[in-house]
Structure formats: C-alpha cells, structure tokens
Amino acid sequence: MKRSLDHLFASPGSVPMSRREALRRSVYGSAGLLLMEPFRVLGARDSSVSEAPKVVEGRAKSVIQIWLWGGPCHIDTFDPKPDAGRAFTGALDQAIETNVSGIRVGQLLPKLAEMADRYALVRGMTHGNNGHETAAYLVQTGRASERDVFPGSGAVVSYFKGYDAGYSGLIPPYIVLTEPQGRFSEAGFLGPRYKPFATGGDPNAGVFAVEGVVTPGISEARQKNRRSLLGSLNTLGGALPGNAAIRTVVDSEEQAYELILGDAGKLFDLGQEKDEVRDQYGRTTFGQSCLMARRLVEKGVPYITINYKGWDTHKQHFQIMNRKLPELDQGLAALLEDLDGKGLLDSTIVWCTGEFGRTPKVATESPWNGGRHHFGNAFSCLLAGGGFQGGQVLGATNATGEEVVERPAYPADVIGSIYRQMGIPADAPLPHPQGVPTKVVPDENEDVPMAGLLDELI
Numbered sequence: 001m002k003r004s005l006d007h008l009f010a011s012p013g014s015v016p017m018s019r020r021e022a023l024r025r026s027v028y029g030s031a032g033l034l035l036m037e038p039f040r041v042l043g044a045r046d047s048s049v050s051e052a053p054k055v056v057e058g059r060a061k062s063v064i065q066i067w068l069w070g071g072p073c074h075i076d077t078f079d080p081k082p083d084a085g086r087a088f089t090g091a092l093d094q095a096i097e098t099n100v101s102g103i104r105v106g107q108l109l110p111k112l113a114e115m116a117d118r119y120a121l122v123r124g125m126t127h128g129n130n131g132h133e134t135a136a137y138l139v140q141t142g143r144a145s146e147r148d149v150f151p152g153s154g155a156v157v158s159y160f161k162g163y164d165a166g167y168s169g170l171i172p173p174y175i176v177l178t179e180p181q182g183r184f185s186e187a188g189f190l191g192p193r194y195k196p197f198a199t200g201g202d203p204n205a206g207v208f209a210v211e212g213v214v215t216p217g218i219s220e221a222r223q224k225n226r227r228s229l230l231g232s233l234n235t236l237g238g239a240l241p242g243n244a245a246i247r248t249v250v251d252s253e254e255q256a257y258e259l260i261l262g263d264a265g266k267l268f269d270l271g272q273e274k275d276e277v278r279d280q281y282g283r284t285t286f287g288q289s290c291l292m293a294r295r296l297v298e299k300g301v302p303y304i305t306i307n308y309k310g311w312d313t314h315k316q317h318f319q320i321m322n323r324k325l326p327e328l329d330q331g332l333a334a335l336l337e338d339l340d341g342k343g344l345l346d347s348t349i350v351w352c353t354g355e356f357g358r359t360p361k362v363a364t365e366s367p368w369n370g371g372r373h374h375f376g377n378a379f380s381c382l383l384a385g386g387g388f389q390g391g392q393v394l395g396a397t398n399a400t401g402e403e404v405v406e407r408p409a410y411p412a413d414v415i416g417s418i419y420r421q422m423g424i425p426a427d428a429p430l431p432h433p434q435g436v437p438t439k440v441v442p443d444e445n446e447d448v449p450m451a452g453l454l455d456e457l458i
Helices: 019-033 132-141 153-161 220-233 244-261 275-281 285-298 317-341 411-421
Strands: 062-068 095-097 104-106 119-125 174-177 303-308 348-353 379-384 392-394 404-406
Touching (some): 132 153
C-alpha cells in the first residue's frame, strides 16, 4: 500500500493537493500546530498522562463490534418466524436449521447456520426507542441520560485498555472501519483522546486512507524523496529542541510516515493476504473489513468497529436483504472461522447488532410498498468468543416477533457483560467532568433499565 503525505494535509472528501501545496502547508502548519493541542490524528498520546484506570485480567483481549447501521430485522436474521404468515415474513418465509439442535436462523444465512455452536443469540433485546440517534446512543453506551453525554463502549474500552493502561504501538487502540457511525459522540465526556481512528478508504480495493483521502500510485522511493525535501524546508523542526509541543509534532510526523511507509502501514495492506483468504471473506467492503478486523486483533488492538451501513430499509426491504444478508453471512462466518482457526476467538468478543430492529409486519402500503420501519421493542444481537459460550439462545419474542416474552435484555446488560469479559469491573469509576460519581455499568442510582448481566451465556 503506497500513499502520499498529501493525506495528512487534505480535508476529508477533498481532491488530493499538489506536492508544492502539501510542502507549503507543512511549513506553515508546523507553526500552527504549536498553538493547538497535540496532534491526535493517529492516536498519539497526550503529553500529560493520567493515572492508569484499575482493571483486572479479562478473558477477552479485543472486541470486534459489527455495527449494522440502520437496524436489521430480527425475523429476517437471528429470530425467524416462518409460521407468522406473509404479512410478517414477506418473501423470507423460511428458516433453516443450524448445527445446534433447536436453533434456526433466517434462510439467507446458510454459512452462519453451519457454525451456530460458535455464537450465542440474544433474542430478547429491547429498549423501546425508534429514533436512530437516540437508539444508537442507547445501544452503544447503555445509557439514556439527557444531561450527560456518556462515552460509547469503544471509548470506554480504550480508556481502560488503551494508552493509560500501557497499550503501546503505532496502531490506535480504538479503530473504526471505515467511517464513524455519525449518530453520537463516541467518546462522550471522556473527550477526544478516546475517539476512534477512522481508516477511511475501501478495503475491498485494498486501499485505506488517512482522514478519508486516498492518493494511490506513488512509489516508496518517491515518498522518501518527498520526505527528504519536506525535512529540508521545515526549519521549525530543529528549533527549540526542548519544546514539548514541537516534540509532539515531530513524533506525530514520524508516526504518520510509519503508517504510510513502515511495517505498521503494511498491516492495512490486504494485498498481503492470500487470494483464497480474501475470497473466503467475500470481495465486498464488509467482507474485507472483517478480514482487516482479524488482522487488527492479531496486532492486539482492543476495540474495532466495522460500520456496516445500508440497513435502514423503509423501502425495497426484501430486494436489499437479498444483497445484504449474503454479504453478512459470508463475512461474519469467515471471521468467526478464521479467528477460531488461529486460536483468537477465545480471547476476542464478536458483537453484531444494530441500533434497533425493524417492524415485523411488512409495510405494504404506499409509498413503502414492502418496507420495514424502525422497531425498538424487540430485536436480536449475536455474541461470540471472549468467554461467551456458543450454541445458546437467550430470551424469546412472541409468534410474530413483536414483543419480548422471555428474558428481556437491555443495552446496559450486554455492554456490562462485554466489559466484564474484558476485565473491566462494573463498579470501575468513569471520570465525570463535574465530578459526579459514575460507574462503568449503571447502578440503582441511575434510571437505566437493566435485567441483569448475561450470566446465562458465560
């Protein structure tokens, strides 16, 4: 993977700038950075380091969150209702048996059906919220506070398992493939230090981007020549050698070049994988993102989110599912098999969910003509690895999938269980900006619905 330094100076979505413009900005930009907080684009540590949060050794070392942006329908995926009638099932009116007796999944998930012994299904998910923003916040923070902006699970794991806990290396501890979810502030009151690094680019094309800008086709030798010229022009780099701000700028530049030219950058080059491995995951953006997530886990990254968009299907639901569900099936099945084969599944949690489900009853009226709407009353999620025992189902919905009738599970239950498997105690404190005593998992002092951690799956 070869990219130019232009990535570091262009704005997301802009066209690549000229070499002259990049060099000009480097000189003036260095001066400007001295007036800013330390450069954070690559997750470099702040100059002031807080005391490391207290954690214990957990069963899991990493989390791969597969975020089905927009909300998948549970009765099309992990909680099929083939006997509910076409008014509910639409064209997806079949369920297929899995390799675990008594567990069935949707008809477009045959690969996942062959490995149900490796994952657990939570069919009693509920929170009752039908708004994208608020539901995404609920599912990823476990909170519903209107007063505070709580951090998402990725930021919390980064806080407890990232730089403050001794994590080192050039790869940031919290990565999103390939763009942030955009529905809430991931870091919340923890602040920008704990925001994810979004790779940008398209892994299916074998190209990732820094800050969303890709300039392919530049040789390594040409990159090094540019670096040499840039260094000769940047007279600020040698000034005030004891200045901490300048040192941060120089360190961050070194990290940037290492991600572009060094061994760290090779991590993001999927061309180093065998063709048969890439084919196994599927030559789609989602499939190759799953492969990239496995590579990041191998490097010890604590939290990876795959932002898999396209599940907000108010119209043309079944046409879209005929494309999306096979992609999900192939990519997720390959990820679970690959992690297991490499001995990583036992220490890696795979969490697949959206912000809510979709209405079990199909909207056949105009203008929807066969769509499904937002549905927070009942939905499903998948949990695998990291101590969660496969081949199990927790909770149940009624015959049409419209109500949870057995063992409800709320977002805080799931997130709290993930934290526990990561070795983050439920009563571990979070640094609330106003000094309000705040624990990782809500307690009786907070008005947060909880039914209890998912002990049945451990």
